[in-house]
Amino acid sequence: MSAALKQKKVGLTGNSAVAYAMMQIDPDVVPAYPITPSTTIIEEFSSYHADGKVTGELITVESEHSAMSASVGAAAAGARVMTATSAQGLALMWEVLYIASGMRLPIIMPIVNRALSAPINIHCDHSDSMGARDSGWIQLYAETVQEAYDNTIMAVRIAEESDVLLPIMSCQDGFITSHAIECLELIEDKDVKDFVGEYVPKDTLLDVDNPVTMGAMALPEFYMEFKRDQSNAMTRAKDAVSKISAEFAETFGREYGLFESYKLDDADVAIVVLSSAAGTTKVAIDKLRAEGKKVGLLRPRLYRPWPHAEIAEALKNVKVVCVLDRADSMNDFGGPLFGDVRSALFDLDTAPKVFGRIFGLGGRDYKVVDAEGVIGELYKVLETGKIEQLNRYITI
Amino acid sequence: MTKNNTMPHGGTIKSGTAHDYSTGGWRKLRPILDRDKCIDCLICWVMCPDSAILTEDGKLTGFDMEHCKGCGVCAAECPDKIKAISMAVEEDL
CATH class of the missing domain: 3.40.50.970 (Thiamin diphosphate (ThDP)-binding fold, Pyr/PP domains)
Structure with a gap:
């Protein structure tokens, strides 16, 4: 070494x-x-x-x-x-x-x-x-x-x-x-x-x-x-x-994979998000983990090509996933990352429920409280089994 | 390269292949040379955008009709006092 x-x-x-x-x-x-x-x-x-x-x-x-x-x-x-x-x-x-x-x-x-x-x-x-x-x-x-x-x-x-x-x-x-x-x-x-x-x-x-x-x-x-x-x-x-x-x-000495998993192994709910917003999300996850909530994060590092099989494997035991997109596809079906994650999970025998949220457009702040809000939504879906809104804007 | 085989990497191929590909088919005007007037200054050879002016031993011998698009640059560039090239309408020929 x-x-x-x-x-x-x-x-x-x-x-x-x-x-x-x-x-x-x-x-x-x-x-x-x-x-x-x-x-x-x-x-x-x-x-x-x-x-x-x-x-x-x-x-x-x-x-x-x-x-x-x-x-x-x-x-x-x-x-x-x-x-x-x-x-x-x-x-x-x-x-x-x-x-x-x-x-x-x-x-x-x-x-x-x-x-x-x-x-x-x-x-x-x-x-x-x-x-x-x-x-x-x-x-x-x-x-x-x-x-x-x-x-x-x-x-x-x-x-x-x-x-x-x-x-x-x-x-x-x-x-x-x-x-x-x-x-x-x-x-x-x-x-x-x-x-x-x-x-x-x-x-x-x-x-x-x-x-x-x-x-x-x-x-x-x-x-x-x-x-x-x-x-x-x-x-x-x-x-x-x-x-x-x-x-x-x-x-x-610095390790990087196709994506980063953070506290994902035993997670019931997870956030998928790219780039710097992952850091903010980890702070919220640490806070809610301290309260006993089983929350994890998956941060894709490689987006093209899309490591769909590896991501499906990493998320297969999670029950609810929220994909945070810092871009909107303007297609009435969420952002690009949402579509790619949801599609990657489609073939799982017990695919997690997946919803998308658009955040932080044009430099709008994404704060720890925003990540906590998403985790709150994840738990609501986990408890009710129902996604009320498949996609919507947050931090707004 | 064949249809079912792998293509050359990135589309890189040997040079000069445009010569083997006929592109003169959609020409509407055709250059006509008046050999008696031509002084072989070869300004047309310099100016032709398609390398369609044929020469031999420094003399203009004709036009490569497989590549000439009938743009008329040769006729326009031929010196005013000479005007050895005229453009004829293909369908009239």
Whole structure:
């Protein structure tokens, strides 16, 4: 066990930690356009660039559509590419997101989650990356600054795994995590470089001795086979996340799974929630556990691909589940996480009752008292056996 | 690549395959060369967006009708004093 590898304990914001990880990774090319709340990632990375602490190219482009287009071009040329964005920036990248994943380019993109307009709002919710959940990008969601830092490093390996080769979004909550200073352990530069290794692209446009065409057409005869191959790679990405997270734990001592279970083993009722809200929920769970209530939490870390079988296994003995979504699908059937959890549980012999609550949109606070309210609702369903409202807004 | 086999990774294929794919079928206008007027300046060869100007030994020999879209750039770019290329309507030919 080499977990004794030297690490220094510091206080940093989520964005500073991710910028630091990017400096340590030192990707070949970073095309980027600033947008709140991800701006300081690129701002700090550009300082590292100006100070000569990184050797790669930083391209300041004219929009996020250009940032992702330049990322695709650089990755096709064989470069290890990173960029970062939020909200409207991610929305503007939309068209090119699908090109990156369809061309199997392992671009690494930290996302700082922020609400989409309108009304215009710069604060946290997950409507930006949830909208991109079907774009063929792997998605990790971090609860803390430490995890945002660690996920950024692991994301490189996951995306570039030889049987995966897909782009990846490493998400953290805007402002709540990105701008809050937390204590974390930073890995030594050399150890990060050793862990991520050198990227050897499968194909490169710059190999003039072996000229290739990338991004060519595939009409009805072949398009579907390409999509099947891409879909299979996404299936394999789940095992890659497990494998690389295990290697990370072995090397640096911090363990991460496909999801985090908190006091779930004997739980009668459970909350499923992504990212920073899990921390608040744990405080409420501790409080109600002290009162004898059997409450647990499941926090998915990997959202795309969706580890449905593992999540069903983890929740199979729970009687009532509430899924908290920080985004609304605007479909009269709750948020995206609700649909995915409920569907994953459908084949269980004794599936838990599942209801959904939309919370914290546009940076609305989610407090311990809100989590307690949800737990109260869970117990009401546990006692009556009836879900009065399948979905509704809370924290409102 | 065959239908039931795995596709080339990410759609990356050998280069130059567009040459083997005929895309001239929806042309409405066709370039007509007046060989007597042409001075072989090859501005049309430079400007053609589809590499459809055929040459041999530095002389313009004709047009690649499998790839020409009939855009008329060659006719427009042909020097004003020469005007060796005109565009004819396909259905009139």
